Amino acid sequence: MLGTDPEAGDEAWRARLGIVLQSWRDHGKWRVRELLGHLGRYYTPYGTPERARPYDTDELVSLVGLTDQADTPVARLSGGQRRRLDVAIGIVGKPDLLFLDEPTVGFDPQARQEFHDLVRRLSDREDTTILLTTHDLDEAEKLADRIVILSGGVIVADGSAVELAERVSGKAEVRYSRDGEFFTHSDEDATGYVRELFAAYGEAIGDLEVRRVRLEDVYLAMVREFESGQRTVAPSELTEVTA
């Protein structure tokens, strides 16, 4: 990881990592701004001219949307606010690599949406690689440039959401109604099929819906494939990528 065996990593190496676990409960008595300011101090010596460490506390508080809670004791934050604070702590040292371990588990749709926006803001903003684990495949599809599927401790798939979908099946599902009767059709060229459909029936076509293969289908197909023994080795070695 970052060119170093984690077992042998020193403090300078640690300063380049940010870790956000599923549910931190630490520092409940501390106030949000106070805690971020304190933890930021440790990173000062590891700043470089290109990457000044740590984050400015107020900037960080507003980045994760906790400005109104800046002086609230951590124990009094809601679940979603707490998780956003954990992300702030994770990135206070401007890490090269940030781990997010199932960050949206137990979130309501709104909190989940806010969190996704935050992750997108982060990935746009700094030169930081984000490694996010999740069981929510929609989330992975929405957020990730590259998706790695683990099954039974082995990597069974590795690629972008589109690449993975192509690997399993190039087909998309087209649903429509014609004169009140419903049809479902799978086609590799869904756009072409729909064009022909309109050319042939015109106004008679209704309720049109084109459904691409979702990551969830890819996942299920890959895991099934893997478990049936068709694929017993990882499809590709993980290679070093730069964000």
Next chain:
Amino acid sequence: MNAGAVALRAGVHRGWIEFRQNMTNAQDVWSVVFFPVIALIVMYMLRGDKVPGTDFSLGSQSIPGILGMNLVLNGLLALAMALTMDREDGTLLRAKATPNGMIGYLTGKVISRAGTSVVGLLIPLVPAAFLFDSEQGMGVVMLPMMLLMAISGVFYPITALPEWLQWIAQGFPIYWLGLGLRSALLPVAMSAAEIGESWRHLETIGVLGAWAVIGLLLAPVVLLRMARRESGSSVAARRRKAMQRPM
């Protein structure tokens, strides 16, 4: 600036914040004042006797011992409890995940606990100055609190105990803390009630110094060991266990 020095300064900052939290949280304040308040009440109610062979009130004689015991309660027991809690809620893991975080954590804990212990000393000392003057006598005070505290000469001159018990007591820091505080607060004549009829300053410094050195040497080792085994999953497992435990 050197990263270790930065962490040390962050630790001082941390110590101050934690100390402030200890002093502004009702539960923490209660745990600091609880014992001295009880001890003061008991001593006040049992006033009567003098230290055998002297004209000095037993109440005044026992104040320094109670201070010593309070120091142990706030400095050691409360510290152990705080460590357990920090391990359970992931504070220790957080320190491990922060560069040089363990240096800051340890420095902060030593400072905040030392500050809290000083407050724990002042609480019984100030009212005691008003409650007991040397004219008033006090009864025999022997709270069956803890065996070690009982034999450490906290409430009664240790010379009244069998010699083998005196030897055991002298192996622990409570006796020496009490002795040191008595020598600082009581008239010279009161040393007559001590072992060897002396305050034994050199021995006090030696024994307490040794305990402090051992403690400070062991603390980082023990903490690092505790932290090495910390991981997100171990904290999660402990939390699950804690939630199953009936409150």
